[in-house]
Amino acid sequence: MKIASTSHIDHHCNVCEPRGGCLGMQLLDDPGVSKHLKQAKRISRKGEHVFREGEDADAFYVVRSGSIKSYLVTEDGEEQVLGFYLPGDVFGLDSTELQQRMSSATTLETTSLCRFPHVYLADKAQGSNLLRITAEQMQRDHNLVLMLARKDADGRIASFLDDLACRYWSRGYSASAFLLSMSRQDIGCYLGLAVETVSRTLTRFQECGVLQVNRREVEILDHDTLRKIAGIRLDSASDCSKASGLNSA
Amino acid sequence: MKIASTSHIDHHCNVCEPRGGCLGMQLLDDPGVSKHLKQAKRISRKGEHVFREGEDADAFYVVRSGSIKSYLVTEDGEEQVLGFYLPGDVFGLDSTELQQRMSSATTLETTSLCRFPHVYLADKAQGSNLLRITAEQMQRDHNLVLMLARKDADGRIASFLDDLACRYWSRGYSASAFLLSMSRQDIGCYLGLAVETVSRTLTRFQECGVLQVNRREVEILDHDTLRKIAGIRLDSASDCSKASGLNSA
DNA sequence: CGCTGAATTGACGGCTCTCAATGTCGGTGG
DNA sequence: CCACCGACATTGAGAGCCGTCAATTCAGCG
DSSP: OEEEOSOSOOSSOOTTGGGTSOHHHHHOOOHHHHHHHHHTOEEEOTTOEEEOTTSEEOEEEEEEESOEEEEEEOTTSOEEEEEEEOTTOEESTTSOTTEEOSSEEEESSSEEEEEEEGGGGHHHHOOTTHHHHHHHHHHHHHHHHHHHHHOOHHHHHHHHHHHHHHHHHHTTEEEEEEEOOSOHHHHHHHHTOOHHHHHHHHHHHHHTTSEEEETTEEEESOHHHHHHHHSOOSSOOOSSOTTOOOTTO | OEEEOSOSOOSSOOTTGGGTSOHHHHHOOSHHHHHHHHHTOEEEOTTOEEEOTTSEEOEEEEEEESOEEEEEEOTTSOEEEEEEEOTTOEESTTSOTTEEOSSEEEESSSEEEEEEEGGGGHHHHOOTTHHHHHHHHHHHHHHHHHHHHHOOHHHHHHHHHHHHHHHHHHTTEEEEEEEOOSOHHHHHHHHTOOHHHHHHHHHHHHHTTSEEEETTEEEESOHHHHHHHHSOOSSOOOSSOTTOOOTTO
8 A cells, every 4th residue: 555645746647537537538528628638737846826816717627646725815814724635636616717716726745737727618518607606605615614713703703694784785685684584503503603602792792882683683783893803803802802891781 | 775584475586686687597498497497486484494415416496585504414413504595595506416415404484495406407507527526525615614613623633634544545545644745734724723733632642542643744543533533522532532641641 | 371492691611722932854054 | 064044843831712501581372
């Protein structure tokens, strides 16, 4: 049994075998296109970027050898890793054609990649806007991951409420007052928090005048502060932090 | 401005307008198929399941009114919410055709849905196995969410190592010994833990004889225990918990 | 009116973060 | 060859957030 180091390069690529054969052959049976694909193989040294957040998403990739780190940069400049990709793994699909990258990808070592430009897939794989919808879903998943990994209870609750408000707003409803259709239990389960923490946090937000809560009824009184809490705050607190909260008692 | 309650029913459905018009019309321009689609509109009362994990995934859905909760059931029987869906949202795409549902979906209130059977999309939206790949990616995202929301540091590290081992194994490498291509910083960033916590946890695992660590080199000595730690454990501990750990000092 | 389930509130303990110092490895220059 | 340096990793001490347990309140309902 060989020891995994992910760093050697196969000239006879077989990383796609577990998937049922070379992905390039599956997606691109046009010989001319396959030629393009072969030219699209590239090798990067450690620490180089495959793509960065915000760039145009014109392709996705398969790792031939080496390894890849996918990550986001949070508002405070810290990075949030979304996943690691080993030989045979597909990455870059979270942003489909005509979109901008919603994450960055960089090499962890010398890495060989197979590049699949979206434009060459147009005939066989154009899933109307289905792929766009799945990308939206992944966007959400990434946001959730980011919340769970980087935000404290205050940040998660604030983000959750702000997200709900935005989604209602985009549908023509009020962004300030709405009814929660889910229980505290569900919210806690979603945000990785105990029910009691959800309840306590909502109460504290109310005491600070950020919002008004009564059972399932929510009214957001101070969107700006709510959004400030939702952002990752380190020392920028003193807005509505736990230390205070008794100034209205 | 109307107050959002997500509970009223639009007979003239317009929830897809933000997306550029009725999704059914976009995907199914065959009148006969559109007829099928209309028949597929359904109303569910609060607490009813749209689908359950493990069922055949033969369709996805759009929320017309009401709201949906998507969730997983963890090994210890608790549920982990993955997301909430409001009118206009698409859900059920995380499992593509010919697959089994990898999550469950239930209504939070009386809810009206539009159902899109995969079989009717075959002509226009059959993205070869692209959708399957995106579903795999979502599967991973869900696993990450589940880790971040439900597992402590031990469980996350153990899950992380077990996942790496399995992925190397499936590629023909040793599942017991491998080199980490990512730094402690990256691991912590991925698992939502501080670097120090990652380091301390690895050291403790080594002290318990579960694995051998030296910088980037990892050798798993006791896969069973590692997997036991990776599973959510409440009182089933005493394997390698923090209380002990000094028995080899 | 009493029951049931959801929600709130309080006390306590533990896990993990932060801050800080030390140790280790690889590279660089004298 | 060796000293130095920077990046990465380990280890320790203290504090704080949040989960757990438990009691109470409240809304809905027969």
